[in-house]
Amino acid sequence: MRYVLAIATLVLAGVLLVFGIGQRTFLAGPAEIRYEAATVDGAPYAVLPAEVLDAAPGQPNVVVESAGAFVAMGSQSDVDAWVEPFDHEVIGADTQNRELTSTAVAATAEADGESAEEPATGIDPRGSDLWLDEWSANAGSTGDQEASTPGGEASLLRVPMDLEPGQAALIAVDGTEPLPDSIAVSWVQDRSTPWAGPLLAGGGLLAVVGGILYLLAVDHNRRGLGPRRGRRGPLQGIRNSFGKRKQMSALDGVDAAGVRPPEGRESGRSSGSDAAVVPDSSEQKPKKRTKRGKQAQRIALPAVGLLLAFGVTACSPSYWPDLGGAQPEESAEPEGSEPNAAPVPVSGQQIDRIIQRLSETTGGADDALDADALAGRFTGDALAQRAANYQIREELPTYEVVPPRITDEGLDYDLVQSTEGWPRTMFITVASASGADAAAAEDAGEATEEAEAAETDAGTEQASSPSLALLMTQQSPQENYAVSRVIALRGGITMPDAAPVEEGTALLSADQQGLVLAPAEVGDAFATVLQEGPESAAAENFDIAEDDALTTRGGEAWRAQSQRDADDDDRTVQYSVSVAQGEESPVSLSTGTGGALVATTVIENRIEDADGGRWQPKAEGAVTALTGIEGNVDRLERQVAHQMLFFVPSAESGDKIQILGVTTELVGASE
Numbered sequence: 001m002r003y004v005l006a007i008a009t010l011v012l013a014g015v016l017l018v019f020g021i022g023q024r025t026f027l028a029g030p031a032e033i034r035y036e037a038a039t040v041d042g043a044p045y046a047v048l049p050a051e052v053l054d055a056a057p058g059q060p061n062v063v064v065e066s067a068g069a070f071v072a073m074g075s076q077s078d079v080d081a082w083v084e085p086f087d088h089e090v091i092g093a094d095t096q097n098r099e100l101t102s103t104a105v106a107a108t109a110e111a112d113g114e115s116a117e118e119p120a121t122g123i124d125p126r127g128s129d130l131w132l133d134e135w136s137a138n139a140g141s142t143g144d145q146e147a148s149t150p151g152g153e154a155s156l157l158r159v160p161m162d163l164e165p166g167q168a169a170l171i172a173v174d175g176t177e178p179l180p181d182s183i184a185v186s187w188v189q190d191r192s193t194p195w196a197g198p199l200l201a202g203g204g205l206l207a208v209v210g211g212i213l214y215l216l217a218v219d220h221n222r223r224g225l226g227p228r229r230g231r232r233g234p235l236q237g238i239r240n241s242f243g244k245r246k247q248m249s250a251l252d253g254v255d256a257a258g259v260r261p262p263e264g265r266e267s268g269r270s271s272g273s274d275a276a277v278v279p280d281s282s283e284q285k286p287k288k289r290t291k292r293g294k295q296a297q298r299i300a301l302p303a304v305g306l307l308l309a310f311g312v313t314a315c316s317p318s319y320w321p322d323l324g325g326a327q328p329e330e331s332a333e334p335e336g337s338e339p340n341a342a343p344v345p346v347s348g349q350q351i352d353r354i355i356q357r358l359s360e361t362t363g364g365a366d367d368a369l370d371a372d373a374l375a376g377r378f379t380g381d382a383l384a385q386r387a388a389n390y391q392i393r394e395e396l397p398t399y400e401v402v403p404p405r406i407t408d409e410g411l412d413y414d415l416v417q418s419t420e421g422w423p424r425t426m427f428i429t430v431a432s433a434s435g436a437d438a439a440a441a442e443d444a445g446e447a448t449e450e451a452e453a454a455e456t457d458a459g460t461e462q463a464s465s466p467s468l469a470l471l472m473t474q475q476s477p478q479e480n481y482a483v484s485r486v487i488a489l490r491g492g493i494t495m496p497d498a499a500p501v502e503e504g505t506a507l508l509s510a511d512q513q514g515l516v517l518a519p520a521e522v523g524d525a526f527a528t529v530l531q532e533g534p535e536s537a538a539a540e541n542f543d544i545a546e547d548d549a550l551t552t553r554g555g556e557a558w559r560a561q562s563q564r565d566a567d568d569d570d571r572t573v574q575y576s577v578s579v580a581q582g583e584e585s586p587v588s589l590s591t592g593t594g595g596a597l598v599a600t601t602v603i604e605n606r607i608e609d610a611d612g613g614r615w616q617p618k619a620e621g622a623v624t625a626l627t628g629i630e631g632n633v634d635r636l637e638r639q640v641a642h643q644m645l646f647f648v649p650s651a652e653s654g655d656k657i658q659i660l661g662v663t664t665e666l667v668g669a670s671e
Helices: 002-024 050-054 076-083 196-223 236-251 281-313 348-368 380-395 438-444 449-454 457-463 519-532 537-541 549-553 556-568 621-627
Strands: 032-037 045-049 059-065 070-075 088-094 099-105 133-136 156-160 167-172 182-188 405-410 424-433 468-474 482-488 574-581 587-590 596-609 635-648 657-670
Touching: 002 196, 032 088, 045 050, 045 076, 050 088, 059 070, 059 167, 070 076, 070 156, 076 167, 099 182, 133 156, 348 405, 348 424, 380 482, 380 621, 380 635, 380 657, 424 587, 482 596, 482 635, 519 537, 519 549, 519 556, 519 574, 519 596, 519 635, 549 556, 549 657, 556 574, 556 596, 621 657
Parallel strands: 032 099, 045 088
Antiparallel strands: 032 182, 045 167, 059 156, 059 182, 070 133, 070 167, 088 099, 405 424, 424 468, 468 482, 482 657, 574 596, 587 596, 596 635, 635 657
16 A cells, blocks of 8 residues: 555656646747738838737737838827828738738828828838837837847847737838838747646655655565564664675675685585575575665655756746736826816827937037027927027127027926827926037127127026926927927026826917916017006016016116117117017916916017117127128117016916016017
8 A cells, every 4th residue: 555655646746747847848838929911012101009919918029021110109099190191001910810911091181282192202200209119120219118130130120019008009111112021910928837836846746755655665565574683763674675785795605794604504505415405585585675675766866856856947937826916006096087188198208208309409409500400399489589599699609698508307397288189289397508608708708789688687597507498389290399489487486386297288278268368468468568667557467576687678678778878978869669479379378277377479679760860870790690781770670589488377366477487589680
């Protein structure tokens, strides 16, 4: 019975070991599942919806074999809107035939003035602000994930991709070339075998137990054979079998001490007698015991070896089940909150990437004084002011007004319009770096009259690297976000409370009611304050400090001071000023907590008129660099633009409008 129990244990150990090894070998599934796609000739883009990646289990990888292959991921609505003006394909999955399908979709919208019957010329999708992440062959990823080109092949792009519901991937080359012939999705299978470790460890343990049971069975049999000769302790029978080896040596002619037996007793014979002597049975049994002992060793030692081997190989975490029981955390929505009517189209990761690209573009343009380099990233008043500054500084290196450099350091005060359509607007804040050239400032000497006229509180703040507020708009899916206004925030202000960026905000209409002033009226009201002075009726709507540099040095304050200086010098010249809101429409975003941010531009026209007298205004310096007008003229008019940011509280709050920031620049002049 003891042998039966030992053998049964060893058999069970063998079964467990076979299944444990089998999980890592013949019972393991394929390393990956691969679906190939047959693409339609001529289409430059392919859209891969998120549900396609759920066609098979495992980690999905998008595999594109082509030089210059490109893959991007974004929301399904953004990807569809981007490819809408172009012929493209939509990829699906045929799980029955284990392959990808493709459906050709014709251009359905107009783009760049081309009709749907004549599809728009394809454009390169690289660098679009719509993408959450993008990959190019030999270029890697712009985000956290990594693309690979196995074997260093530049023509093979393999992208591990996890798409959330409502997302999609875009596949292309450069927008002009047809799609690659080889597009596939490969699902890497989970090679972890959580029960291999327990099976191998259990099998090894049972092998040892079976070996011990077998040894005990053999020992039990040994105890029943022959005299014990006074031995004590465990495994007595087995130890007896090893002790009998010495007796067997004596039977062969040498005793335990190495002394041969006396003559006449050799080979079991009596001296002086030819009669054969039958050996005693007790002298033959030790040989059988020794043989069985060797068999026990041959069985037990491999069992111990197997246990050590499998104990080492089963140490990998993939061999064992995860007993932690960790569950993914679910994001709980605040009680009573309702989902937004429209999604927030830009994530924090996208904002960081947009700021980085903007900083690189602007930095290069600032260094080269090249307004053309700002194309695609600047527009409207922001482009006009920076272009004017570049032109002046290129002709007049000593010009003191230098725009602060836009850095890629976000300040975490952002408002993003919640919308699925276009245009899309967002308000972001970034840190700046001083744009002033110290060497040029030392050589400048006394500032020109034009520089003094352009200097305001905002100009002073610019020199000290203020925080910047950027108003950005994306006009269409195929365009990137462009800066329409750059506003230097005033030192010491406190930005109004605003909803988190992930909640989004609303773009308010120009005639929005419920505020101290409608957004369209804010710029005009402040223009009246500048033109008439702080004592005007319009000033009652604004919280203006007595030492506010903009109102004490610009507008009516500038006119009055200039006229007094002229009269003191007996110069027969008349000074006047006209201020109005610029042609660019104001933009207003709800803060989500009451009130709105309103960004607008106020244009101040400063006029010098000889008025028939002998003294004439003189065009020089920045005016000459900007317009080419030079020398004495009868009438000189300068246009100074103030890009401004206001916080307009709700009417019921009883608060006044706050001036949060301003950027001032000389943008034009005329006779």
